Amino acid sequence: xxxxxxxxxxxxxxxxxxxxxxxxxxxxxxxxxxxxxxxxxxxxxxxxxxxxxxxxxxxxxxxxxxxxxxxxxxxxxxxxxxxxxxxxxxxxxxxxxxxxxxxxxxxxxxxxxxxxxxxxxxxxxxxxxxxxxxxxxxxxxxxxxxxxxxxxxxxxxxxxxxxxxxxxxxxxxxxxxxxxxxxxxxxxxxxxxxxxxxxxxxxxxxxxxxxxxxxxxxxxxxxxxxxxxxxxxxxxxxxxxxxxxxxxxxxxxxxxxxxxxxxxxxxxxxxxxxxxxxxxxxxxxxxxxxxxxxxxxxxxxxxxxxxxxxxxxxxxxxxxxxxxxxxxxxxxxxxxxxxxxxx
Amino acid sequence: xxxxxxxxxxxxxxxxxxxxxxxxxxxxxxxxxxxxxxxxxxxxxxxxxxxxxxxxxxxxxxxxxxxxxxxxxxxxxxxxxxxxxxxxxxxxxxxxxxxxxxxxxxxxxxxxxxxxxxxxxxxxxxxxxxxxx
Numbered sequence: 137x138x139x140x141x142x143x144x145x146x147x148x149x150x151x152x153x154x155x156x157x158x159x160x161x162x163x164x165x166x167x168x169x170x171x172x173x174x175x176x177x178x179x180x181x182x183x184x185x186x187x188x189x190x191x192x193x194x195x196x197x198x199x200x201x202x203x204x205x206x207x208x209x210x211x212x213x214x215x216x217x218x219x220x221x222x223x224x225x226x227x228x229x230x231x232x233x234x235x236x237x238x239x240x241x242x243x244x245x246x247x248x249x250x251x252x253x254x255x256x257x258x259x260x261x262x263x264x265x266x267x268x269x270x271x272x273x274x275x276x277x278x279x280x281x282x283x284x285x286x287x288x289x290x291x292x293x294x295x296x297x298x299x300x301x302x303x304x305x306x307x308x309x310x311x312x313x314x315x316x317x318x319x320x321x322x323x324x325x326x327x328x329x330x331x332x333x334x335x336x337x338x339x340x341x342x343x344x345x346x347x348x349x350x351x352x353x354x355x356x357x358x359x360x361x362x363x364x365x366x367x368x369x370x371x372x373x374x375x376x377x378x379x380x381x382x383x384x385x386x387x388x389x390x391x392x393x394x395x396x397x398x399x400x401x402x403x404x405x406x407x408x409x410x411x412x413x414x415x416x417x418x419x420x421x422x423x424x425x426x427x428x429x430x431x432x433x434x435x436x437x438x439x440x441x442x443x444x445x446x447x448x449x450x451x452x453x454x455x456x457x458x459x460x461x462x463x464x465x466x467x468x469x470x471x472x473x474x475x476x477x478x479x
Numbered sequence: 480x481x482x483x484x485x486x487x488x489x490x491x492x493x494x495x496x497x498x499x500x501x502x503x504x505x506x507x508x509x510x511x512x513x514x515x516x517x518x519x520x521x522x523x524x525x526x527x528x529x530x531x532x533x534x535x536x537x538x539x540x541x542x543x544x545x546x547x548x549x550x551x552x553x554x555x556x557x558x559x560x561x562x563x564x565x566x567x568x569x570x571x572x573x574x575x576x577x578x579x580x581x582x583x584x585x586x587x588x589x590x591x592x593x594x595x596x597x598x599x600x601x602x603x604x605x606x607x608x609x610x611x612x
Contacts (some may be wrong), residue, residue, distance in 0.1 A: 182491040186502045443491045444484075 140255050148255060152248075156261050160237050167430070168397040169199040175438045182442035203390065211386040214290060221288035226384065226391035229281030232274040233398040239267040240405040241329050243415050243422025259415075259422060260329060267328040268320070271406055272313055275361055278399065279305040282363075282370055282380050285392075289383035297379025300449065301370035304360060307456035308367075312357035314464035318350045318471040319343050319410055328409050336416035344411040349467045351411045353460055358407060360456070362399035365441040369449055404433035512589040517572045519590040520565055520603070521611035523583065529609060530584035533560040537576035537585060545569035546576060563605040567593060588612065 142149040173188065173195065180187030188195025213222055243259030264270050279301050286298015322343065323331045335341045344351045360367035371379040381392045408414055408429035415422035447455070493499070503510055512518065523530045533550030545568075551561035576585050588611055595601055603611075 178495065181495045181500060184494050184499050184501045186500050186504075189504070439488060439491060443487045 140253055142255050142257060145250075145255065148250065152257050153261070156257075156259075157238075160242070160261060161234065163427075164234065164237055164398060164401055165394075167401050167434075168394050169203070171397045171400065171434060172202065172393070173198050174435075175441075178435065178438045179442045182439070206390040207387055209386040211388065212383075214383050216290045217383065218288040218290065221284045222383075223388070225281045225285035225288060226388045226395070227281070228284060229278055229395040230391050230398065232277040232281070233395050233402050236271055236274045236402045237405065238262050239264050239270055239328050240402075240409055240426075241332055241414060242426045258329070263327055263329045266326045268316060268326050268331075268410070271402075272309065275312075276305065276309060278395070281395070285384070286370075286380040289380070291383050293376045293378070293382045294380050297370040297372070297376050297382070300372075301363065301380060304363070304367065304369055304452065304456075307453060308357045308360040308460070311456060311460035311464045312354055312361060314461065314468060315350045315353035315357065316410060318347050318464075318467050321468070321471050321475055322346060328414070332409055332414035332416050335413040339413070339417055342411060342413045342417075347411070347467070347471070349463065351407075353464050353467070354407065354411070357456075357460060358403040359437065359440070360452070362403050363396070364400065364437050366444040366447050367452060368446060369452060372446060374446075400434050400437055401430060404430040404437075407433055512591060514589075516589045516591070517574045517587045519567075519588050519593060519611055520570075520576070520608055521586055521588050522563065522605065522608040523586060524609055525584075529560060529563065529605060530582055531560050531563060531580075532582055532584070533558045533563075534581060536579040536581065540575045540579040542573060542575065543569045543571045545571075560605060563608065565603045565608065567601040567603060568598065 142152055176198070177187035177195070188198040191197040191201045213219060238261040241258070241260035241263070246257040246259055248255045248257050282301040283298040286294040286296070286301065289295070319331070320326060323334050325331065325334075331343075335343060363370050369379075370376075371381070373379070376382070381389055384392060405426065408426055412429050413425075414429075415426040417425060419425055419428075533548055535548055535550070538544070538546040538548050545566045547562060547564040547566075548560050549562035550558050553559055572587070574587055577587055585608075590611065593601075
């Protein structure tokens with residue numbers, strides 16, 4: 137039986153693409169909505185509280201109630217704000233985090249028969265051969281939204297939040313990028329699909345065992361890049377009111393929140409794909425594997441949020457430049473030596 | 480440092496396990512306040528009227544000036560409070576009126592659910608104070 141690529145059937149290609157995009161978008165937004173509920177529950181119980189209990193059984197309708205509430209809130213744009221950037225900023229945060237999901241593979245190839253021909257559908261929206269470069273680019277783009285939101289609000293708290301976000305991004309993206317270079321030295325490809333394929337043998341093939349330091353570094357820098365506690369300096373509600381989203385209300389504010397959780401999903405997906413074998417193990421169902429790893433890492437992020445206090449700003453910079461960056465560089469040198477000697 | 484991180488994480492994880500919540504679901508479950516709790520006032524009745532002898536010690540000692548007393552004499556020549564009012568919006572629940580009372584005619588109950596819809600409803604007159612449980 138001959139397997140055909142979908143690129144020879146443009147209509148089918150578009151249909152399959154739309155379905156994949158809708159499914160990935162729907163699942164991501166579903167996770168985003170219910171991550172808010174899970175986070176409130178988990179952190180509540182960790183702080184010996186209960187979290188939401190009254191909206192529906194166990195508070196399960198809470199995300200819907202929150203959505204409806206925010207939707208009907210008055211949408212305030214400060215008179216002194218720079219209007220167009222103020223409106224654009226929330227979208228500029230959410231969109232880069234959502235389109236990053238496009239390069240994360242979530243299963244093995246699916247076969248599909250139509251008109252006597254068997255087509256092959258890769259379970260990944262698009263397989264860029266520079267997948268990880270694209271991810272880093274989108275992660276860098278996300279911070280423009282935060283900085284723009286902080287600047288256009290014309291409020292001192294927002295501005296400080298925005299500036300902090302950009303400084304934090306510059307310091308941590310460097311270490312994040314360098315820490316995953318070590319992975320590519322082993323995989324010798326930038327395509328997410330290929331990286332998963334190389335880890336698909338058994339659990340022992342996962343890059344987390346070959347690159348434990350890179351895994352740790354990427355976990356820390358990733359947390360810093362998506363502005364989660366203990367690195368949520370741009371928001372820092374105890375010092376900056378609410379940081380870059382101080383002046384926002386209604387659905388614009390909701391977009392910031394959706395972006396924060398979408399970023400969590402994305403960074404969990406990236407970590408799962410780069411270090412934990414992506415969809416390939418340990419159960420035979422690809423999407424289940426990936427979702428399990430994503431949920432696991434998101435739980436870890438919530439766990440950290442419930443446990444550790446926010447770092448001080450100078451500590452954050454010190455950690456980024458003086459600890460993580462040299463460690464990432466050293467990791468590249470050691471990996472390079474091992475790769476050369478092993479040849 | 481790593482040891483402390485793990486220690487912190489293990490503490491929060493232990494709290495996540497069921498049975499560690501300290502929340503009381505308030506309107507459904509109510510905690511019993513302690514015997515010394517200073518809640519709503521109560522005038523102690525004695526032979527179906529107030530024990531109070533209208534000596535004016537409680538409005539004198541009251542730091543918030545929330546007690547209004549007007550005395551009168553009954554047919555036996557005994558003083559009694561013709562008017563006894565406590566304005567709960569002014570009351571700071573310090574309990575000085577209870578301490579000052581020479582005949583233990585006023586005491587404080589454990590009732591702390593004192594919210595109401597109208598300002599007038601916060602003024603407790605003699606009958607309402609006598610009826611307080």
